[in-house]
Amino acid sequence: MNKLDKIKELKKSHPTLNKGVNDEVVKLDADEYAETIARWADAELAQEAEIAKAEADASAKSALLDKLGITADEAKLLLA
Numbered sequence: 436m437n438k439l440d441k442i443k444e445l446k447k448s449h450p451t452l453n454k455g456v457n458d459e460v461v462k463l464d465a466d467e468y469a470e471t472i473a474r475w476a477d478a479e480l481a482q483e484a485e486i487a488k489a490e491a492d493a494s495a496k497s498a499l500l501d502k503l504g505i506t507a508d509e510a511k512l513l514l515a
Contacts, residue, residue: 436483441476 436444452463452471463471500510 436480438473438476438480441480442472445472445475445479 449472452468453460454463500507
């Protein structure tokens with residue numbers, strides 16, 4: 436999913452946003468709303484990329500261990 440798609444998804448699930456100012460709830464204006472949604476999109480995309488990288492690394496590690504014919508515990512012993 437790209438940033439524009441993520442922004443559309445967030446806008447759909449959060450059509451308005453509020454903030455607290457001096458114990459008063461105020462609706463965000465259009466600029467603040469757009470900036471907040473963009474920051475949320477960036478954060479969610481970064482988190483998704485981090486998860487995807489971790490999954491890819493784990494898969495590559497598993498494939499390498501299979502190729503070498505050893506278990507993860509045996510690999511740890513080799514590296515200790």
